[in-house]
Amino acid sequence: MARTDLNTRTGADSVIRFILGRLVKAVFILLAILVFNFLLIHAAPGDPAAVMAGEAGAADEKFLADLRTRFGLDQPLYVQLFIYIKGAVQFDLGYSFRQQMSVAEMIGDRLPATLLLTGVAFVLSLVLGVAAGVAASARQGRWGDTIISTFALLFYATPLFWVALMATLVFSVWLGWLPGFGYSTIGANYTGMAHVLDVAKHLVLPASTLGLFFMAIYMRMTRASMLEVSRLDFVKTARAKGLKRGVIQRRHILRNALLPVITLAGLQAGQIFGGAILTETVFAWPGIGRLMFEAINQRDYNVILGVFYISAAMVLLFNLITDVVYVIVDPRIRLTT
């Protein structure tokens, strides 16, 4: 395809080409994940029919048998896998044995809650992390640095679920400031702004617990990166130009120091979902993290696979976004690929 010289110079089309390349790679990874998960889950002892029967209070052989035929568990494994992948491609993630509902619908119901929780937690952790990192690097070696670093480390070193428990105990039960669980006050069916406020109130504890946990990671990376960049030559040039300390810090050091933080954010995407499973379980947040954990206990295969598929897709999308941000921010990559 003929490319005018000017176009490449602006680098717009190289960013698009970059995204196309990453999308193709993402599809391959998703497919690999599907096959990997499918085999992994089927290796698990026990099968959903037994679970369903267990729940129904009483069952005999006939009941179990027709359950298995109904859910196609009697067909050979590769046939089930083929059916599954064909379905997954058209976003039909199969049927949940346990909840008598299509998995895509179930995940669809609960995905917004998880996106809200992980999204807010991510932004919180990134903003606080970078701010703390910058503050700590500015006071390197002095007590300010040690205090901020140790404080951030505190959150990174504490088990997420324990912080969640203590937060519920202190803020919800003892002080009663915040609701300790759930997505919104049930039965109060607020509308419009009231509803948003109500959800926000419920969101405070889980999002801050999850967010503060990841803040430490960004804080440490920003601090190290700021110190690293402040030693580079162009910072000395900037000082020689008579720029004020603050301008150098913001315009020169921080912008360069953020590059590794962006890559790190991409890598952390997978972890934040893991954290969501814990947070959602303790705070009864109706997200796909909790759905995943319940599904694993009940061996609800299609739900487990569905959540894996969606969470992997979420992580890949997230990586793509961070990569694109990185390419836009760093002209050296944008104009050379």
Added chain:
Amino acid sequence: MKNFWRRFSYNRGAVIGLFILTLVILTAILAPFVFPQSPWKMVQRPFLPPFTDNALLLGTDALGRNVISGLAHGAYVSLLVGLVSTIVALAIGVPIGALAGYFAGRTDDALMRFTEFFQTIPSFALAIVLLAIFQPSLMFVIIAISIVSWPPVARLVRGEVLSLRTREFVEAATLSGLGNTQIIMRHILPNALPPIIVLASLMVAQAILLESSLSFLGLGDPNIMSWGYMIGAARTVIRTAWWLSFLPGMAILLTVLSLNLIGEGLNDALNPRLTRKTQ
């Protein structure tokens, strides 16, 4: 080695971390002697508050078991899981990283796609599924943790090996007739050691957190008294006896914090370019 300690001790946090860690290790070693009875033994009525009975310093849990004995035995388990799973993760990650870094081209691509594949799946969810499949026992907990924690090692080692591979002393070694394995083992890996050591200390911390989260969700080994188990067991009685969750939580916090602080101290000590370079 002398100035290694000078640079390490320059970081106040690291010294504190080291002190706490030695305390924890001592507790783990002395536990079988100080508390010979099994921590599962029901010795008193349940929910005995701490510091009310001098024989049971920290009181009893929901089944009347000695809390402090549980904490001591728990220390051993957490450190064991943390250490062994990190070693296994290193054993997987370092070779993959080294091979990918040294033999660039197709091998690098293949190994890195494999690593990236693992890193895309949310590692905690994968650990849960692995344990659900293999029925949680201490060995499988360790295997599950190491399977989800080797990718960062592979990425780090690959980066280090890539940069070391083009260094002149490696080229000189090639010219003097050393084989690839000799070059990797004697020239490249020893110089890639500092960042690996730093990462290892952080991985032990992460492994302990992961183990406690898994036991909290009931996926730990039911016959093993670990800190995660204690928090999980005490979770439902958090209002009647909040200290049953608080104490093991603090134990995990201190251990993991000390490991992180030591990690930072090692980082300052091992790669001097971070500390001030004199003209």
Added chain:
Amino acid sequence: MTLLSIRDLAIALPVGADRIYAAQNINFDLAAGEILCIVGESGSGKSMSANAVMGLLPEGVKPVKGNITFDGREILGLSEAEMLPLRGGRISMIFQEPLSALNPLMRVGAQIAEVFEAHGALSKSERRDRALKLLEEVGIPDPQAAIRAYPFQLSGGQRQRVMIAMALALEPDILIADEPTTALDVTTQAQILKLIEDLRKSRGMAVIFITHDFGVVADIADRVIVMQKGEIVETGTADEVLLKPQHAYTRALIDAIPRLVQRVDTEADQGKPLLTVENLEKTFSTGAGSLFGKRRVVKAVQNVSFELFAGETIGIVGESGSGKSTVGRCIVRLLDPDAGRVLMDGVDISHLAGAELRDQRRKLQMIFQDPYSSLNPRARVSRILTEGLIAFGTSKDAAHAKACELLEMVGLDASAMKRFPHEFSGGQRQRIGIARALALDPSIIIADEAVSALDVSIQAQVLDLLAELKTRLNLSMLFITHDLRVAARICDRIIVMQKGKIVEAGPVSKVLHDPDSAYTRSLLDAIPGQEYERALALAEAEV
């Protein structure tokens, strides 16, 4: 009228450094429009005093005595806030590494405009026009494109010009240039020196020029200060210091300067060539890999052929990017050539592999450029020297004995065996590198910029060592360098390369004094300090 005067300034290093003062008893003046050169080897503290003037000393390094008065005002003790208007406004500074001296994420225009903004001068649009005019003044081709470009899109020389443009923005009285041309090629260096010379005339600006190259000093300096280990050993006008040096140290430095002087040609016995290189080709492709990425191909080596005879030393000379190192690396197969043949005693090693390559390669060893990266920091000298021998089957003790012998040969005592590389100076490490290269009794040594990272005085010693070893062990050598003066000192024949091709080849006297190609002539003319060399030769002839 003295613009700047420094009276017994002393700058202390942080505790634990190798000496107490970075620089002490520093006294000198700088008049308006005058170019003062401060010359000295690395670690002599020459840039410390300049940094002190600007208040840009690294962390932990503090001036402890003396004072600096600029334009009648004491500026040493000024607070950061008070120093700001001076920096960039009245005194500006440019540095050594052009590649990393500009913020990679900001366009060039913005970085220049920033200087005006910092000092509250001009409106936004006016700043852009001034930036354009400045870029023209410093000789940047196509200023319109340059102003929107990012630093990585410009060459080293262009970036240095941008630095100078920034320094000139607010018409400062003094420009401090801390080794501005050291990292540049000799032709670009000549242009930058000329630019600084013209600016001094057109703007009447005073310049403090810091360098370790006496040639540069000779071309540009009005007055000269020579420094050694933090002390000033000699001051005076350029002619006094350069032609009638009083201090022994200055004299030693001047003697060590490699000169373009003619070497007597030793007629190599023509016999059969030891090494024959026939139309060697090598191309690198960057930006490959991503499915849709367009591939950019660089032809590093194109159709290079030459012969090396026993006992002979060929110099391969060229600027950075000329492909001279690539040729060396292709010959020893650190890189795989795309085409062409490399014959050693009739055997073509360009496509050998495995054990055969290993054995052939034994006769070909290499000396590397960077003393700090050419030795494995975690290995003792004993292992570095014996590793190769043991790999080829020599017993441990025999290898050990040979290693001691080698240390002797390169002028280091046997006690060095047990020590680690970080316990040696740059020069000593280079000697260990040479010892290692000789361990396997090679017949050909390839020295890739073997002395460029060393100070001039040490450079001279190493070159002498190489010359002596060459004759003693009857070695033939391939000497790769960018510095024609160093090549002149040691080589019998010289090959000049440009952009991957050989543009000239011949005996050293012909190439240096009566070159055929215009490119070689431009290289020769660009070498600084040529009249000085002639003046020195005359002075020596008279005495």
Added chain:
Amino acid sequence: MLKPINLIASAMLALALASPLAAQDGTPKSGGTLNVVIQPEPPSLMLGLVQNGPTQMVGGDIYESLLRYDSELQPEGQLAESWEISEDGITYTFKLREGVKFHDGTPFTSADVEFSMDKFLRESHSRMRTYMEHVESIETPDDLTVIFKLKQPFGPFIGIFEPGTAPMIPKHIYEGTDFASNPANNTPIGTGPFKFDKWEKGSFIHLVKNEDYYMEGKPYIDDVYYHVIPDAASRAVAYETGKVDVLPGGSVENFDVPRMQAMENTCITDKGWEYFGPLSWMWVNSDNKPLDDVKVRSAIMHAVDREFAKNALWNGLGKVATGPFSSSTRFWDGDTPDITFDPEKAKALLAESSYNGEKIRILGLPYGETWQRWAEAVKQNLSEIGMDAEIVPSDVAGWNQKISDRDFDLAFTYLYQYGDPALGVSRTYMGSNAAPGSPWNNVSNYQNPETDKLFDEAALMANPEDRKAAYKAVQDLIVADVPNIWMLELGFPTIYRCDIKNPVNTAFGVNDGFRDVWIDRD
């Protein structure tokens, strides 16, 4: 032996149901919303298809059956106004109530009863399928009469007409369709006091008042919210912060019960489980050596400290089991052979037995912390008498798998007895019901032809006195054999705000719908 623990003197005893059962005091007020916790979230609300606990609780409001049963399991009218059983116990005639309509307005007639019992439940409700084998024919002479003819007298038949076992299904919606995938399953239609309104998965189920319910002025309250809260601690928080009014049995960890019970305006009752009579025991896998030796089994029986478990784990609620029958089940008899806690006797028995150090694998029940602690307590009890035990980890699916494959030594469980030994007890000990594959069969594979014969005869005896004598003999025989280690009759406390009037007034507790509930709040 455990150190002399002054457990008994602890605060637990004070709990012993001091609070009076909220009698029918004061005149009922209508209006208000009832917030109830439901755990775990039911897979579906269609009571005909799914019969697990949560489904029965919500379904009990939507569906009704012909009868209701008071706490002594005596039947009362519901959809049936009156009923009579023939002398020979063969024909059961039910007179249906006039003018009853389904929630979608279609009238409820005997045709629906016949369709429900004969077609729908026989096909999709496994327990009903076994009961219906006793039925010869069902006749519907007119819209309001249904006559069942049995093959031979079957005493317990009168006890099956409760919503959990025999819910009345609307024929006009389900006839001729594939019951399992009928879309109506997501919007269940019944005759009960409340109609289905909305279900937000993972959050709540909302039922609203059935305006034209056939009983005047009932139900009193406007709507019911069933809150889905997965975490036990969060459920307690929900009650404490006033978001929820009723905590059905098992929804809060037992350790929290005393603390919650002490809260103001909080009442507690362990009534409402008589029909189910939940009894917990440990299956013993007598196929594995040395558990085939009766001495080993009775040693284990005497080693397990059930009084400690009752007080420490179940807050003193429930009773120590005396044998295979719950005390609330008909024909229960107290004086069975001695199985009390006696570690010394256990050690002696163990010494005589063929046990030599084999590791006993205990499979705990994966239903929350209390069961996990109980497994740990039993493991400790066994190690006190020198038996080496180990807990086998498992989740819901793993437990089912291990029980079906008989891959255990001791395995915790608890089952309902449905009021009558023929309905809930015989299935656990009948030799013929020992096929592996289901947790409700004779999992310990207890083979005793004598007890089998007694069970068969007792089920078909018409006169209650004869059945009582037969079941007394059965209990003595089984307890002597110790096929299972009986633990506790479980006391599932229902915690509720005192101003919620009579939430529990039948043998089914909260599963019987909130028809008579009213809220005494202004």
